[in-house]
Amino acid sequence: MPLFSKSSQRGLLPGFSLTLGVTLLYFAVIVALPLLAMLYKSVNLGWPDFWAIISSERAVATYKITVGAALLATLFNALFGLLLAWVLVRYEFPGRRLLDAVVDLPFALPTAVAGLALVTVFSANGWFGRYLEPLGIKVAYAPLGIAIAMMFTSIPFVIRTVQPVLEDVAVDVEEAARSLGATNWQIFARVIWPAIFPAFIAGCSLSFARSLGEFGAIVFISGNLPFETEVMSLLVFIRLDEYDYPAAAAIATVMLVLAFLMLFVTNSIQAWQLRYADRS
């Protein structure tokens, strides 16, 4: 670990002021300024108006739908991600390398393409929909579709955070546990699970955060009905379309605050994970 590498003497390598200047200027103009402009707009609304917008019935309905669907998607991805990480790290089988590469597809595939594919597959006469709808399971243009869209776009998070940690779980610790008479289940519960748990939680929170803000895939599949299948990002878009800029700014600010909260949570978990990794 280069954590304690000798700190390079500032004088030796050139480019400190150049790279600092470029970085700060670019960050200020491209990232910070727009964010501040939106926050300024929200602050200008004044607290009573801001609160009235973000606590309106329709807005609250979108929070519930968004958070509920994101939780469902994260739960699925937690299990699916754990399974895939386990299988990819632990077993050798034909197609392992292909599977390892394909797992990243949801990140590489544009969300609009994913949304188009998902709504087609799950619509009444689609490849999946024709079997699901007779069973009474409606996905396209239903709340379940939102969860499916969120799920697809965040599949890789848990896999990619758990995989490297699982690879690092020392085989000799497992062997020691086995020689002391531990069963496979005990080894998993007492040795492996504690080691991968922080990474697993970090992956889940990344997946959840991504799902809260997802837009592209959801517009195609959700049906976009107020109070039923309308998520936060969509309500922002609708308010913009109606030229209701204050409402768009207020709800977008709620999303931004949520995003920062999740960033803080994820960073804390990852710091915890690093400490954890250093100790073992």
Place this chain on the structure above:
Amino acid sequence: MQTAAEPAAPAKMQSSRRHGQRPARTAHWLLILAALALSALFIGVPIAVIFTYALREGISVYIAQITQPATWHAIWLTVLTAIVVVPINMVFGICVAWLVTRFRFPGRRLLITFIEIPFSVSPIVAGVTYLFLYGSQGLLGPLLESHDIKIMFTVPAIFLVSLFVTSPFVARELIPLMQAQGSEDEEAAITLGASGLQTFFYVTLPNIRWALLYGAVLCNARVMGEFGAVSVVSGAIRGQTNTLPLQIELLFNDYNVTGAFAAASTLALIAVVTLILKYLLERKQAG
């Protein structure tokens, strides 16, 4: 997770086991099959459906759909956006990585966190922030309007918001690598009398080229596929500010399903190429 396999654990298997991977037994095969089946259902089917639907009316219809003027223009605009945005964010990524891995200064960790902010911001929020900066209701909008400069709902707005959304990609690939490599090589070059630029081009760049390319490939995929942010700032004017992802939605809403899938297939193809490049570059980097 694999309790069923416990009693059968033969001793010889342990000795033959390499780190990480071991020969699979029945219960292991069940897990493997479950993983493969779920991946096929949730990842394989969506990609298969795109190409199937795009080509279902035959190759000539497919080509006609792709080359219809609006879609063709969207392809061009998408490529143009990538050509403008990716190099700028490569330069930015190199600057950030050089700064935070070659120097220690107060606020360094905070800066690394800040750089990653665009990853946490919903695309739709990213679009909205630009609207409130450059739009007529925004902070700089009135000032720009008085000088007859229009940014919102024009092509430059698409460039700007794409810069925002993809700004951390290259830096995120370079920082861990340059951190791990350390700065001894560069310090040696400088001590031997190389200039800063010489050091960068002859020492640093060869060491980071694959990671740089990898970051650029990921950045490119995201630029070409960005939907939410671009849909807010572009105005989606047909034949003018419509990128491919927006064109897909437009065709879908027009009930031109084959056209939507034809347009989508070009982006899906880019995604597949991205994965192949990612695979190759990761191997290059490892070896």
